[in-house]
Amino acid sequence: MPDEPLPRAERNAIVRDSLGVGVATGAYGVSFGAVSVAAGLSVLQTCALSLVMFTGASQFALVGVLAAGGAPFSGALTALLLGTRNTLYGLRLAPLLAWRGGRRLAAAHVLIDESTAMSVTRPTTAAARVGFLTTGVSIFVLWNLATLVGAVAGTTIGDPRHLGLDAAVGAAFLALLWPRLTDLRNRLVALVAAAVALGIVPVSPAGVPVLAAAGVALLAGVLTHGDDPTEFPKARR
Amino acid sequence: MTWTAILLAGVGCYLLKLAGLSIPARVLERPVVERVADLIPVALLAALVAVQVFAHGHTLVLDARAAGLGVAVLLLLVRAPFLVVVFGAALTAALLRL
Numbered sequence: 134m135p136d137e138p139l140p141r142a143e144r145n146a147i148v149r150d151s152l153g154v155g156v157a158t159g160a161y162g163v164s165f166g167a168v169s170v171a172a173g174l175s176v177l178q179t180c181a182l183s184l185v186m187f188t189g190a191s192q193f194a195l196v197g198v199l200a201a202g203g204a205p206f207s208g209a210l211t212a213l214l215l216g217t218r219n220t221l222y223g224l225r226l227a228p229l230l231a232w233r234g235g236r237r238l239a240a241a242h243v244l245i246d247e248s249t250a251m252s253v254t255r256p257t258t259a260a261a262r263v264g265f266l267t268t269g270v271s272i273f274v275l276w277n278l279a280t281l282v283g284a285v286a287g288t289t290i291g292d293p294r295h296l297g298l299d300a301a302v303g304a305a306f307l308a309l310l311w312p313r314l315t316d317l318r319n320r321l322v323a324l325v326a327a328a329v330a331l332g333i334v335p336v337s338p339a340g341v342p343v344l345a346a347a348g349v350a351l352l353a354g355v356l357t358h359g360d361d362p363t364e365f366p367k368a369r370r
Numbered sequence: 371m372t373w374t375a376i377l378l379a380g381v382g383c384y385l386l387k388l389a390g391l392s393i394p395a396r397v398l399e400r401p402v403v404e405r406v407a408d409l410i411p412v413a414l415l416a417a418l419v420a421v422q423v424f425a426h427g428h429t430l431v432l433d434a435r436a437a438g439l440g441v442a443v444l445l446l447l448v449r450a451p452f453l454v455v456v457f458g459a460a461l462t463a464a465l466l467r468l
Contacts, residue, residue, distance in 0.1 A: 157451060164456045173450050178376055185380030188387075190415065192408055199420055205375030207383070211414060216383035221404070223390015232391070241388035250390055297463030300438030303423035307439065310415035311446050318371030322409050323416035330417035334425045342425075346417030354406030 139259040147260060151251050153265035158189075158247050159275020164301060165192055166283020167290075171298045172200035176284040183280040187273060188245050190309050191215045198340045207340025210297050214282065215345050222249040229261045243269025322353045438463040 139147075141187035162183060169179040174196060182192045188358050191212035223244055229252070248269035255261040290296060315321050326346035333342050423435045438459035445455045 147416070161456065164453065174372065174376075177371060181376055186383045190411065194414065194418055201421060201425065204429065205371045209375040209379035210377040210383050211418075213382045213386070213418060214410055215414050216379075216386045217407055219383070219387045220390035220393075221407050223387055224393065224395045225396065225442035227391045230391070234380050237391050241391050242384060244387040244391065252408065262438065271374060273461055274439070285407040289376045295464060295467065297434070297438060297460035297465075297467070300428070300463035301456045301460035302437060303419050303439050304442035304456045305452075306418040306422060306451050308446060308455045309440050310412065310419065312406050313412050313415075317410070319412045322412050326413035326416040327420035328408065329399050331420050331424055331430060335428050336461070339427075340372060342421050346413045350413035351406055353413075354409050355402060357405065360402075 136278065139257070139263060143260065144263055147251075147255070147263045148267050152262050152271055154247050154251055155268050155271025159272045159279055161189075161288075161305075162276040162279030162282035164305060165196075166280040166285075167190065167287035168193065168200075168283075168298055168302050168305070169196045169280075170284045170287035172196040174199070175287060176281070179284040180277065180281055183277045185244075186212065186277070187218075188216055188219060188241060189276075190246075191306055193302065193309070193344070197306070200299070200302065200337045203340025204338065207344060209336070211340065211343050214344070218246075219244050222246075225249070225253055226261070226265070229255070229258060230263075230265060231258050240265070240269075241289060243273050244254075245269065245272070247272055272356075318353070318357060322349060325349050325353075381444040434463040437466055 134149050165181055165183065166253035169182065169192075170176060174182075179196075182195065186195075194215050195208040195212040198206065223241070225248060226244070230240065243265075248265045251268040252261040252265035254345055255264055287298075310323065314323060326349040329349055330346045333345055337345070398422045419439070423439045424430050424432070426433075441462040442455050442459040450458070
C-alpha cells in the first residue's frame with residue numbers, strides 16, 4: 134500500500150470536506166438531546182449516551198424504545214443490533230487505516246457511518262486517516278456539545294407533544310434509513326419489517342416488535358443472493 | 371435499570387466497533403453473514419419508523435405523527451438536510467395539534 138506523505142493540497146481538500154460533514158452531522162445532536170429528555174431520560178443519561186455509545190442510530194433507537202414504554206433491555210438490544218453495522222465498517226477499514234494498539238483503541242470510538250464514508254474510498258493510508266480522524270473527531274466534539282444543548286433546552290419546554298417531538302423521532306429514523314432504500318431488495322425488506330412490527334404491536338410488549346423485525350433481515354439475508362449496491366465500496370488494499 | 375441499559379449498550383456498541391478493527395476480515399466475510407448484517411439496519415430502522423409513528427401503546431393510530439412523517443418523506447425527496455427533515459416533521463405535528 135502506498136504510504137508516502139500526503140500532498141498539502143490533497144490534505145486540505147480532505148480536511149475541508151470532512152469538517153463539512155462533521156458540522157452538518159454534529160449539529161443534529163441537538164435533535165437527539167431534545168428527543169432523549171422527551172423520552173424521559175435525564176440530561177446526564179442523555180449526555181452519557183452520546184459520550185459512551187456515540188453512534189446516532191443506536192442512540193435514537195434506545196430512547197425510541199424507552200419512549201414507547203419498552204423495557205430498557207429491549208432498547209439496549211435494539212441499539213446493539215444497529216451497532217453491528219459498525220463492525221462491518223471496521224472490517225473494511227482495518228487494512229486501510231492500519232492502526233495498532235492504543236491508536237486502534239481510540240480510533241474505534243469514532244468508527245461510525247460518516248467517518249467510514251469519508252475514509253473508505255481514499256487511495257492511501259495517509260489520506261484515509263486524515264478523512265477518518267477529521268470527520269470522526271469533529272463529529273464527536275460537536276455531537277456531544279449539541280446533545281447537551283438539546284437536552285437542556287428539552288427540559289425547559291414542557292410537554293414534548295406540543296412541539297411535535299414524538300413526530301421528530303420517526304422522521305429521524307426515516308432520514309437514517311433513506312440512503313439505504315436505493316435498491317428493490319432493501320425497499321422490500323423495509324416494507325415487510327415495518328408490516329411485521331406493526332402487526333405484532335397489539336400482542337407484544339413494547340420494544341419486541343422492533344426486535345422481531347431483525348428476523349426479517351435474517352430471513353431475507355439467508356434467502357436472497359447478490360451484493361447490496363447501497364453498502365460502502367470495499368477498501369482498496 | 372435505565373442506567374444499566376445505557377452503559378451496557380454503550381460499552382457493547384464500542385466493543386462492536388473495536389471488533390471490526392481487530393478481527394481478521396475473512397472471519398466475517400461470508401456472503402450470508404454480510405448480507406444479513408447489511409439488512410439488519412434496514413429492517414430495524416423501518417420497524418422503528420413504523421412503531422414510532424403508528425403505534426400508541428398497543429393500538430395502531432393515524433394522528434399528527436403520520437402527517438409529520440409525510441412531510442419528512444417530501445423533504446427527503448427534495449434532498450433536504452437531516453435537521454430540516456426532523457424539525458419539518460416536528461413542526462407539522464405541532465401545528466396540527468394547535
